[in-house]
Amino acid sequence: MEWIEWLFSREFRQFILDNNLFFPLLFLARVVGITAIEIWRPARPVAYRKVFPYDLTVFLVYQFVVFPVANQINEWVYLRPHLPDAILTLPLVLRVACYLVVADLGHYWIHRLMHHKALWRIHKWHHSPTYMYWLAGVRTTIPQQVLVNLPYIFAYSFLDLPPWWMYLAIGAFNSFQNDWMHVNVTWRSNWLEWFVVTPRYHHIHHSDSPLHYKANLAALFTVWDRLFRTYVDPDSITEPLTFGIGEEVPLVRLAVGV
Ligand SMILES: [Zn+2]
Ligand SMILES: [Zn+2]
Structure with a gap:
Protein backbone atom coordinates (compact mmCIF):
# COMPACT_ATOMS: atom_id res chain seq x y z
CA MET A 1 0.00 0.00 0.00
CA GLU A 2 2.93 2.29 -0.59
CA TRP A 3 1.13 4.15 -3.35
CA ILE A 4 -1.69 5.14 -0.94
CA GLU A 5 0.91 6.55 1.44
CA TRP A 6 2.42 8.40 -1.50
CA LEU A 7 -1.00 9.92 -2.38
CA PHE A 8 -1.11 11.56 1.05
CA SER A 9 2.56 12.53 1.13
CA ARG A 10 4.03 16.03 1.02
CA GLU A 11 5.90 15.07 -2.21
CA PHE A 12 2.67 14.22 -4.02
CA ARG A 13 1.06 17.48 -2.90
CA GLN A 14 4.07 19.42 -4.16
CA PHE A 15 3.97 17.50 -7.45
CA ILE A 16 0.29 18.50 -7.93
CA LEU A 17 0.97 22.15 -7.11
CA ASP A 18 4.18 22.42 -9.16
CA ASN A 19 2.45 21.05 -12.24
CA ASN A 20 -0.82 22.97 -11.80
CA LEU A 21 -2.73 19.72 -11.65
CA PHE A 22 -5.12 20.59 -8.81
CA PHE A 23 -7.96 22.02 -10.89
CA PRO A 24 -7.66 19.53 -13.81
CA LEU A 25 -7.81 16.63 -11.29
CA LEU A 26 -10.69 18.29 -9.51
CA PHE A 27 -12.55 18.56 -12.82
CA LEU A 28 -11.96 14.88 -13.49
CA ALA A 29 -13.33 14.04 -10.05
CA ARG A 30 -16.37 16.23 -10.77
CA VAL A 31 -17.04 14.49 -14.10
CA VAL A 32 -16.80 11.00 -12.60
CA GLY A 33 -18.32 11.62 -9.16
CA ILE A 34 -21.24 13.90 -10.00
CA THR A 35 -22.18 12.11 -13.22
CA ALA A 36 -22.31 8.83 -11.26
CA ILE A 37 -24.71 10.40 -8.72
CA GLU A 38 -26.88 11.82 -11.53
CA ILE A 39 -27.07 8.50 -13.32
CA TRP A 40 -27.95 6.78 -10.04
CA ARG A 41 -30.81 9.13 -9.01
CA PRO A 42 -31.74 11.47 -11.89
CA ALA A 43 -34.56 14.00 -11.40
CA ARG A 44 -35.17 14.14 -15.16
CA PRO A 45 -33.80 12.30 -18.19
CA VAL A 46 -30.85 14.11 -19.79
CA ALA A 47 -29.34 13.15 -23.17
CA TYR A 48 -25.78 13.29 -21.83
CA ARG A 49 -24.13 12.06 -25.01
CA LYS A 50 -25.77 14.84 -26.94
CA VAL A 51 -25.26 17.70 -24.50
CA PHE A 52 -21.97 16.88 -22.76
CA PRO A 53 -19.62 17.69 -25.69
CA TYR A 54 -21.29 21.08 -26.07
CA ASP A 55 -21.16 21.85 -22.37
CA LEU A 56 -17.57 20.63 -22.15
CA THR A 57 -16.66 23.11 -24.90
CA VAL A 58 -18.48 25.85 -22.98
CA PHE A 59 -16.58 24.84 -19.85
CA LEU A 60 -13.23 25.08 -21.68
CA VAL A 61 -14.16 28.49 -23.07
CA TYR A 62 -15.13 29.54 -19.55
CA GLN A 63 -11.89 28.22 -18.07
CA PHE A 64 -9.49 29.60 -20.67
CA VAL A 65 -11.26 32.75 -21.91
CA VAL A 66 -14.14 34.01 -19.75
CA PHE A 67 -12.55 33.47 -16.33
CA PRO A 68 -9.05 34.88 -17.07
CA VAL A 69 -10.37 37.82 -19.12
CA ALA A 70 -12.91 38.72 -16.41
CA ASN A 71 -10.19 38.48 -13.76
CA GLN A 72 -8.01 40.80 -15.82
CA ILE A 73 -10.86 43.33 -16.05
CA ASN A 74 -11.42 42.98 -12.31
CA GLU A 75 -7.78 43.97 -11.78
CA TRP A 76 -8.84 47.40 -13.04
CA VAL A 77 -12.36 47.47 -11.61
CA TYR A 78 -12.70 46.33 -8.05
CA LEU A 79 -13.04 47.46 -4.48
CA ARG A 80 -11.23 45.76 -1.63
CA PRO A 81 -11.37 47.78 1.58
CA HIS A 82 -8.73 47.39 4.23
CA LEU A 83 -10.53 46.15 7.33
CA PRO A 84 -9.56 47.13 10.89
CA ASP A 85 -7.12 44.88 12.73
CA ALA A 86 -9.87 43.96 15.19
CA ILE A 87 -11.56 42.02 12.36
CA LEU A 88 -8.40 40.72 10.70
CA THR A 89 -7.21 39.14 13.93
CA LEU A 90 -10.44 37.13 14.38
CA PRO A 91 -10.06 33.34 14.09
CA LEU A 92 -9.91 32.14 10.48
CA VAL A 93 -13.20 30.24 10.74
CA LEU A 94 -15.06 33.46 11.68
CA ARG A 95 -13.42 35.41 8.88
CA VAL A 96 -14.36 32.68 6.38
CA ALA A 97 -17.97 32.88 7.66
CA CYS A 98 -17.95 36.69 7.17
CA TYR A 99 -16.46 36.24 3.70
CA LEU A 100 -19.23 33.81 2.70
CA VAL A 101 -22.09 35.92 4.08
CA VAL A 102 -20.89 39.23 2.62
CA ALA A 103 -19.93 37.74 -0.77
CA ASP A 104 -23.20 35.82 -1.02
CA LEU A 105 -25.33 38.84 -0.14
CA GLY A 106 -23.52 40.79 -2.85
CA HIS A 107 -23.97 37.90 -5.28
CA TYR A 108 -27.71 37.88 -4.58
CA TRP A 109 -28.07 41.56 -5.49
CA ILE A 110 -25.81 41.36 -8.55
CA HIS A 111 -27.88 38.37 -9.70
CA ARG A 112 -31.11 40.26 -9.04
CA LEU A 113 -29.74 43.24 -10.99
CA MET A 114 -28.93 40.96 -13.93
CA HIS A 115 -32.57 39.93 -14.03
CA HIS A 116 -33.51 43.56 -14.59
CA LYS A 117 -34.41 44.38 -18.19
CA ALA A 118 -31.31 46.57 -18.63
CA LEU A 119 -28.83 43.80 -17.75
CA TRP A 120 -30.78 40.66 -18.64
CA ARG A 121 -28.86 40.10 -21.90
CA ILE A 122 -25.55 39.55 -20.07
CA HIS A 123 -27.13 36.82 -17.92
CA LYS A 124 -29.49 35.26 -20.47
CA TRP A 125 -26.93 32.69 -21.59
CA HIS A 126 -26.88 31.12 -18.13
CA HIS A 127 -30.63 30.51 -18.48
CA SER A 128 -30.50 29.18 -22.05
CA PRO A 129 -30.14 25.41 -21.39
CA THR A 130 -33.42 23.55 -21.80
CA TYR A 131 -32.12 20.74 -19.56
CA MET A 132 -30.61 20.75 -16.10
CA TYR A 133 -27.55 18.88 -14.90
CA TRP A 134 -24.33 19.86 -13.13
CA LEU A 135 -22.44 21.16 -16.18
CA ALA A 136 -25.42 23.10 -17.58
CA GLY A 137 -24.71 25.92 -15.13
CA VAL A 138 -21.32 26.86 -16.56
CA ARG A 139 -22.62 29.28 -19.22
CA THR A 140 -21.33 32.66 -18.17
CA THR A 141 -20.62 35.79 -20.20
CA ILE A 142 -17.55 37.92 -19.48
CA PRO A 143 -19.59 40.91 -18.18
CA GLN A 144 -21.56 38.55 -15.90
CA GLN A 145 -18.32 37.11 -14.49
CA VAL A 146 -16.88 40.59 -13.95
CA LEU A 147 -19.98 41.68 -12.02
CA VAL A 148 -20.27 38.48 -9.97
CA ASN A 149 -16.58 38.69 -9.05
CA LEU A 150 -17.07 42.11 -7.44
CA PRO A 151 -18.69 41.04 -4.14
CA TYR A 152 -16.20 38.16 -3.80
CA ILE A 153 -13.23 40.50 -4.27
CA PHE A 154 -14.80 42.92 -1.80
CA ALA A 155 -15.40 40.17 0.77
CA TYR A 156 -11.91 38.74 0.27
CA SER A 157 -10.80 41.57 2.57
CA PHE A 158 -11.85 39.31 5.44
CA LEU A 159 -9.24 36.79 4.32
CA ASP A 160 -6.36 39.25 4.19
CA LEU A 161 -3.15 37.20 4.43
CA PRO A 162 -4.96 33.85 4.07
CA PRO A 163 -3.10 30.55 4.43
CA TRP A 164 -1.49 29.37 1.16
CA TRP A 165 -4.23 26.80 0.46
CA MET A 166 -7.10 29.29 0.71
CA TYR A 167 -7.26 30.16 -3.00
CA LEU A 168 -7.37 26.43 -3.86
CA ALA A 169 -10.11 25.87 -1.28
CA ILE A 170 -12.15 28.83 -2.56
CA GLY A 171 -11.69 27.75 -6.20
CA ALA A 172 -12.78 24.20 -5.36
CA PHE A 173 -15.73 25.49 -3.29
CA ASN A 174 -16.92 27.81 -6.07
CA SER A 175 -16.80 24.95 -8.58
CA PHE A 176 -18.64 22.63 -6.22
CA GLN A 177 -21.24 25.27 -5.40
CA ASN A 178 -22.06 25.83 -9.07
CA ASP A 179 -22.16 22.09 -9.83
CA TRP A 180 -24.34 21.50 -6.79
CA MET A 181 -26.98 24.10 -7.71
CA HIS A 182 -27.56 22.55 -11.11
CA VAL A 183 -27.07 18.86 -10.38
CA ASN A 184 -29.82 16.56 -11.71
CA VAL A 185 -30.88 14.53 -8.68
CA THR A 186 -34.14 13.61 -6.99
CA TRP A 187 -32.54 14.17 -3.60
CA ARG A 188 -34.16 16.79 -1.37
CA SER A 189 -33.75 18.14 2.14
CA ASN A 190 -36.26 20.61 3.55
CA TRP A 191 -34.24 21.41 6.64
CA LEU A 192 -31.10 22.09 4.61
CA GLU A 193 -33.09 24.44 2.38
CA TRP A 194 -33.73 26.63 5.39
CA PHE A 195 -30.02 27.48 5.19
CA SER A 209 -42.48 29.86 -16.44
CA PRO A 210 -43.04 33.63 -16.03
CA LEU A 211 -44.14 32.82 -12.46
CA HIS A 212 -40.56 31.89 -11.64
CA TYR A 213 -38.80 34.61 -13.56
CA LYS A 214 -37.31 36.21 -10.43
CA ALA A 215 -37.65 33.26 -8.08
CA ASN A 216 -34.96 31.81 -5.84
CA LEU A 217 -32.09 34.10 -6.84
CA ALA A 218 -29.82 33.07 -3.98
CA ALA A 219 -26.52 31.32 -4.74
CA LEU A 220 -25.66 29.89 -1.33
CA PHE A 221 -27.83 31.10 1.58
CA THR A 222 -31.59 30.93 1.05
CA VAL A 223 -32.22 33.60 3.69
CA TRP A 224 -31.77 36.36 1.06
CA ASP A 225 -34.75 35.11 -0.96
CA ARG A 226 -36.94 35.01 2.14
CA LEU A 227 -35.74 38.42 3.30
CA PHE A 228 -36.07 40.16 -0.06
CA ARG A 229 -39.26 38.39 -1.17
CA THR A 230 -38.04 36.31 -4.08
CA TYR A 231 -38.60 32.98 -2.34
CA VAL A 232 -40.61 30.19 -3.97
CA ASP A 233 -41.06 27.11 -1.82
CA PRO A 234 -39.93 24.03 -3.80
CA ASP A 235 -42.74 22.06 -2.10
CA SER A 236 -45.28 24.39 -3.75
CA ILE A 237 -44.25 23.24 -7.24
CA THR A 238 -46.74 20.64 -8.42
CA GLU A 239 -46.21 20.69 -12.20
CA PRO A 240 -43.00 19.37 -13.81
CA LEU A 241 -40.55 22.19 -14.54
CA THR A 242 -39.34 23.05 -18.02
CA PHE A 243 -36.24 25.16 -18.65
CA GLY A 244 -34.80 27.70 -21.06
CA ILE A 245 -35.42 31.29 -22.18
CA GLY A 246 -38.19 30.51 -24.66
CA GLU A 247 -36.61 32.43 -27.55
CA GLU A 248 -34.06 31.81 -30.27
CA VAL A 249 -31.01 34.04 -29.89
CA PRO A 250 -27.86 33.61 -32.02
CA LEU A 251 -25.20 31.78 -29.99
CA VAL A 252 -22.56 34.49 -30.40
CA ARG A 253 -24.91 37.15 -29.03
CA LEU A 254 -25.82 34.94 -26.09
CA ALA A 255 -22.22 34.04 -25.28
CA VAL A 256 -20.98 37.62 -25.57
CA GLY A 257 -24.00 39.06 -23.76
CA VAL A 258 -25.18 41.65 -26.29
ZN1 LIG B 1 -30.56 34.03 -13.02
ZN1 LIG C 1 -28.09 28.48 -12.58
Missing part, protein backbone atom coordinates in the same frame (compact mmCIF):
# COMPACT_ATOMS: atom_id res chain seq x y z
CA VAL A 196 -28.54 26.74 1.80
CA VAL A 197 -29.59 26.43 -1.82
CA THR A 198 -30.29 22.88 -3.00
CA PRO A 199 -30.55 21.63 -6.59
CA ARG A 200 -34.36 21.61 -6.71
CA TYR A 201 -34.34 25.12 -5.17
CA HIS A 202 -32.14 26.54 -7.93
CA HIS A 203 -33.88 24.55 -10.68
CA ILE A 204 -36.98 26.67 -10.00
CA HIS A 205 -34.85 29.69 -10.84
CA HIS A 206 -34.16 28.12 -14.27
CA SER A 207 -37.84 27.41 -14.94
CA ASP A 208 -39.17 29.02 -18.12
Whole structure:
Protein backbone atom coordinates (compact mmCIF):
# COMPACT_ATOMS: atom_id res chain seq x y z
CA MET A 1 0.00 0.00 0.00
CA GLU A 2 2.93 2.29 -0.59
CA TRP A 3 1.13 4.15 -3.35
CA ILE A 4 -1.69 5.14 -0.94
CA GLU A 5 0.91 6.55 1.44
CA TRP A 6 2.42 8.40 -1.50
CA LEU A 7 -1.00 9.92 -2.38
CA PHE A 8 -1.11 11.56 1.05
CA SER A 9 2.56 12.53 1.13
CA ARG A 10 4.03 16.03 1.02
CA GLU A 11 5.90 15.07 -2.21
CA PHE A 12 2.67 14.22 -4.02
CA ARG A 13 1.06 17.48 -2.90
CA GLN A 14 4.07 19.42 -4.16
CA PHE A 15 3.97 17.50 -7.45
CA ILE A 16 0.29 18.50 -7.93
CA LEU A 17 0.97 22.15 -7.11
CA ASP A 18 4.18 22.42 -9.16
CA ASN A 19 2.45 21.05 -12.24
CA ASN A 20 -0.82 22.97 -11.80
CA LEU A 21 -2.73 19.72 -11.65
CA PHE A 22 -5.12 20.59 -8.81
CA PHE A 23 -7.96 22.02 -10.89
CA PRO A 24 -7.66 19.53 -13.81
CA LEU A 25 -7.81 16.63 -11.29
CA LEU A 26 -10.69 18.29 -9.51
CA PHE A 27 -12.55 18.56 -12.82
CA LEU A 28 -11.96 14.88 -13.49
CA ALA A 29 -13.33 14.04 -10.05
CA ARG A 30 -16.37 16.23 -10.77
CA VAL A 31 -17.04 14.49 -14.10
CA VAL A 32 -16.80 11.00 -12.60
CA GLY A 33 -18.32 11.62 -9.16
CA ILE A 34 -21.24 13.90 -10.00
CA THR A 35 -22.18 12.11 -13.22
CA ALA A 36 -22.31 8.83 -11.26
CA ILE A 37 -24.71 10.40 -8.72
CA GLU A 38 -26.88 11.82 -11.53
CA ILE A 39 -27.07 8.50 -13.32
CA TRP A 40 -27.95 6.78 -10.04
CA ARG A 41 -30.81 9.13 -9.01
CA PRO A 42 -31.74 11.47 -11.89
CA ALA A 43 -34.56 14.00 -11.40
CA ARG A 44 -35.17 14.14 -15.16
CA PRO A 45 -33.80 12.30 -18.19
CA VAL A 46 -30.85 14.11 -19.79
CA ALA A 47 -29.34 13.15 -23.17
CA TYR A 48 -25.78 13.29 -21.83
CA ARG A 49 -24.13 12.06 -25.01
CA LYS A 50 -25.77 14.84 -26.94
CA VAL A 51 -25.26 17.70 -24.50
CA PHE A 52 -21.97 16.88 -22.76
CA PRO A 53 -19.62 17.69 -25.69
CA TYR A 54 -21.29 21.08 -26.07
CA ASP A 55 -21.16 21.85 -22.37
CA LEU A 56 -17.57 20.63 -22.15
CA THR A 57 -16.66 23.11 -24.90
CA VAL A 58 -18.48 25.85 -22.98
CA PHE A 59 -16.58 24.84 -19.85
CA LEU A 60 -13.23 25.08 -21.68
CA VAL A 61 -14.16 28.49 -23.07
CA TYR A 62 -15.13 29.54 -19.55
CA GLN A 63 -11.89 28.22 -18.07
CA PHE A 64 -9.49 29.60 -20.67
CA VAL A 65 -11.26 32.75 -21.91
CA VAL A 66 -14.14 34.01 -19.75
CA PHE A 67 -12.55 33.47 -16.33
CA PRO A 68 -9.05 34.88 -17.07
CA VAL A 69 -10.37 37.82 -19.12
CA ALA A 70 -12.91 38.72 -16.41
CA ASN A 71 -10.19 38.48 -13.76
CA GLN A 72 -8.01 40.80 -15.82
CA ILE A 73 -10.86 43.33 -16.05
CA ASN A 74 -11.42 42.98 -12.31
CA GLU A 75 -7.78 43.97 -11.78
CA TRP A 76 -8.84 47.40 -13.04
CA VAL A 77 -12.36 47.47 -11.61
CA TYR A 78 -12.70 46.33 -8.05
CA LEU A 79 -13.04 47.46 -4.48
CA ARG A 80 -11.23 45.76 -1.63
CA PRO A 81 -11.37 47.78 1.58
CA HIS A 82 -8.73 47.39 4.23
CA LEU A 83 -10.53 46.15 7.33
CA PRO A 84 -9.56 47.13 10.89
CA ASP A 85 -7.12 44.88 12.73
CA ALA A 86 -9.87 43.96 15.19
CA ILE A 87 -11.56 42.02 12.36
CA LEU A 88 -8.40 40.72 10.70
CA THR A 89 -7.21 39.14 13.93
CA LEU A 90 -10.44 37.13 14.38
CA PRO A 91 -10.06 33.34 14.09
CA LEU A 92 -9.91 32.14 10.48
CA VAL A 93 -13.20 30.24 10.74
CA LEU A 94 -15.06 33.46 11.68
CA ARG A 95 -13.42 35.41 8.88
CA VAL A 96 -14.36 32.68 6.38
CA ALA A 97 -17.97 32.88 7.66
CA CYS A 98 -17.95 36.69 7.17
CA TYR A 99 -16.46 36.24 3.70
CA LEU A 100 -19.23 33.81 2.70
CA VAL A 101 -22.09 35.92 4.08
CA VAL A 102 -20.89 39.23 2.62
CA ALA A 103 -19.93 37.74 -0.77
CA ASP A 104 -23.20 35.82 -1.02
CA LEU A 105 -25.33 38.84 -0.14
CA GLY A 106 -23.52 40.79 -2.85
CA HIS A 107 -23.97 37.90 -5.28
CA TYR A 108 -27.71 37.88 -4.58
CA TRP A 109 -28.07 41.56 -5.49
CA ILE A 110 -25.81 41.36 -8.55
CA HIS A 111 -27.88 38.37 -9.70
CA ARG A 112 -31.11 40.26 -9.04
CA LEU A 113 -29.74 43.24 -10.99
CA MET A 114 -28.93 40.96 -13.93
CA HIS A 115 -32.57 39.93 -14.03
CA HIS A 116 -33.51 43.56 -14.59
CA LYS A 117 -34.41 44.38 -18.19
CA ALA A 118 -31.31 46.57 -18.63
CA LEU A 119 -28.83 43.80 -17.75
CA TRP A 120 -30.78 40.66 -18.64
CA ARG A 121 -28.86 40.10 -21.90
CA ILE A 122 -25.55 39.55 -20.07
CA HIS A 123 -27.13 36.82 -17.92
CA LYS A 124 -29.49 35.26 -20.47
CA TRP A 125 -26.93 32.69 -21.59
CA HIS A 126 -26.88 31.12 -18.13
CA HIS A 127 -30.63 30.51 -18.48
CA SER A 128 -30.50 29.18 -22.05
CA PRO A 129 -30.14 25.41 -21.39
CA THR A 130 -33.42 23.55 -21.80
CA TYR A 131 -32.12 20.74 -19.56
CA MET A 132 -30.61 20.75 -16.10
CA TYR A 133 -27.55 18.88 -14.90
CA TRP A 134 -24.33 19.86 -13.13
CA LEU A 135 -22.44 21.16 -16.18
CA ALA A 136 -25.42 23.10 -17.58
CA GLY A 137 -24.71 25.92 -15.13
CA VAL A 138 -21.32 26.86 -16.56
CA ARG A 139 -22.62 29.28 -19.22
CA THR A 140 -21.33 32.66 -18.17
CA THR A 141 -20.62 35.79 -20.20
CA ILE A 142 -17.55 37.92 -19.48
CA PRO A 143 -19.59 40.91 -18.18
CA GLN A 144 -21.56 38.55 -15.90
CA GLN A 145 -18.32 37.11 -14.49
CA VAL A 146 -16.88 40.59 -13.95
CA LEU A 147 -19.98 41.68 -12.02
CA VAL A 148 -20.27 38.48 -9.97
CA ASN A 149 -16.58 38.69 -9.05
CA LEU A 150 -17.07 42.11 -7.44
CA PRO A 151 -18.69 41.04 -4.14
CA TYR A 152 -16.20 38.16 -3.80
CA ILE A 153 -13.23 40.50 -4.27
CA PHE A 154 -14.80 42.92 -1.80
CA ALA A 155 -15.40 40.17 0.77
CA TYR A 156 -11.91 38.74 0.27
CA SER A 157 -10.80 41.57 2.57
CA PHE A 158 -11.85 39.31 5.44
CA LEU A 159 -9.24 36.79 4.32
CA ASP A 160 -6.36 39.25 4.19
CA LEU A 161 -3.15 37.20 4.43
CA PRO A 162 -4.96 33.85 4.07
CA PRO A 163 -3.10 30.55 4.43
CA TRP A 164 -1.49 29.37 1.16
CA TRP A 165 -4.23 26.80 0.46
CA MET A 166 -7.10 29.29 0.71
CA TYR A 167 -7.26 30.16 -3.00
CA LEU A 168 -7.37 26.43 -3.86
CA ALA A 169 -10.11 25.87 -1.28
CA ILE A 170 -12.15 28.83 -2.56
CA GLY A 171 -11.69 27.75 -6.20
CA ALA A 172 -12.78 24.20 -5.36
CA PHE A 173 -15.73 25.49 -3.29
CA ASN A 174 -16.92 27.81 -6.07
CA SER A 175 -16.80 24.95 -8.58
CA PHE A 176 -18.64 22.63 -6.22
CA GLN A 177 -21.24 25.27 -5.40
CA ASN A 178 -22.06 25.83 -9.07
CA ASP A 179 -22.16 22.09 -9.83
CA TRP A 180 -24.34 21.50 -6.79
CA MET A 181 -26.98 24.10 -7.71
CA HIS A 182 -27.56 22.55 -11.11
CA VAL A 183 -27.07 18.86 -10.38
CA ASN A 184 -29.82 16.56 -11.71
CA VAL A 185 -30.88 14.53 -8.68
CA THR A 186 -34.14 13.61 -6.99
CA TRP A 187 -32.54 14.17 -3.60
CA ARG A 188 -34.16 16.79 -1.37
CA SER A 189 -33.75 18.14 2.14
CA ASN A 190 -36.26 20.61 3.55
CA TRP A 191 -34.24 21.41 6.64
CA LEU A 192 -31.10 22.09 4.61
CA GLU A 193 -33.09 24.44 2.38
CA TRP A 194 -33.73 26.63 5.39
CA PHE A 195 -30.02 27.48 5.19
CA VAL A 196 -28.54 26.74 1.80
CA VAL A 197 -29.59 26.43 -1.82
CA THR A 198 -30.29 22.88 -3.00
CA PRO A 199 -30.55 21.63 -6.59
CA ARG A 200 -34.36 21.61 -6.71
CA TYR A 201 -34.34 25.12 -5.17
CA HIS A 202 -32.14 26.54 -7.93
CA HIS A 203 -33.88 24.55 -10.68
CA ILE A 204 -36.98 26.67 -10.00
CA HIS A 205 -34.85 29.69 -10.84
CA HIS A 206 -34.16 28.12 -14.27
CA SER A 207 -37.84 27.41 -14.94
CA ASP A 208 -39.17 29.02 -18.12
CA SER A 209 -42.48 29.86 -16.44
CA PRO A 210 -43.04 33.63 -16.03
CA LEU A 211 -44.14 32.82 -12.46
CA HIS A 212 -40.56 31.89 -11.64
CA TYR A 213 -38.80 34.61 -13.56
CA LYS A 214 -37.31 36.21 -10.43
CA ALA A 215 -37.65 33.26 -8.08
CA ASN A 216 -34.96 31.81 -5.84
CA LEU A 217 -32.09 34.10 -6.84
CA ALA A 218 -29.82 33.07 -3.98
CA ALA A 219 -26.52 31.32 -4.74
CA LEU A 220 -25.66 29.89 -1.33
CA PHE A 221 -27.83 31.10 1.58
CA THR A 222 -31.59 30.93 1.05
CA VAL A 223 -32.22 33.60 3.69
CA TRP A 224 -31.77 36.36 1.06
CA ASP A 225 -34.75 35.11 -0.96
CA ARG A 226 -36.94 35.01 2.14
CA LEU A 227 -35.74 38.42 3.30
CA PHE A 228 -36.07 40.16 -0.06
CA ARG A 229 -39.26 38.39 -1.17
CA THR A 230 -38.04 36.31 -4.08
CA TYR A 231 -38.60 32.98 -2.34
CA VAL A 232 -40.61 30.19 -3.97
CA ASP A 233 -41.06 27.11 -1.82
CA PRO A 234 -39.93 24.03 -3.80
CA ASP A 235 -42.74 22.06 -2.10
CA SER A 236 -45.28 24.39 -3.75
CA ILE A 237 -44.25 23.24 -7.24
CA THR A 238 -46.74 20.64 -8.42
CA GLU A 239 -46.21 20.69 -12.20
CA PRO A 240 -43.00 19.37 -13.81
CA LEU A 241 -40.55 22.19 -14.54
CA THR A 242 -39.34 23.05 -18.02
CA PHE A 243 -36.24 25.16 -18.65
CA GLY A 244 -34.80 27.70 -21.06
CA ILE A 245 -35.42 31.29 -22.18
CA GLY A 246 -38.19 30.51 -24.66
CA GLU A 247 -36.61 32.43 -27.55
CA GLU A 248 -34.06 31.81 -30.27
CA VAL A 249 -31.01 34.04 -29.89
CA PRO A 250 -27.86 33.61 -32.02
CA LEU A 251 -25.20 31.78 -29.99
CA VAL A 252 -22.56 34.49 -30.40
CA ARG A 253 -24.91 37.15 -29.03
CA LEU A 254 -25.82 34.94 -26.09
CA ALA A 255 -22.22 34.04 -25.28
CA VAL A 256 -20.98 37.62 -25.57
CA GLY A 257 -24.00 39.06 -23.76
CA VAL A 258 -25.18 41.65 -26.29
ZN1 LIG B 1 -30.56 34.03 -13.02
ZN1 LIG C 1 -28.09 28.48 -12.58
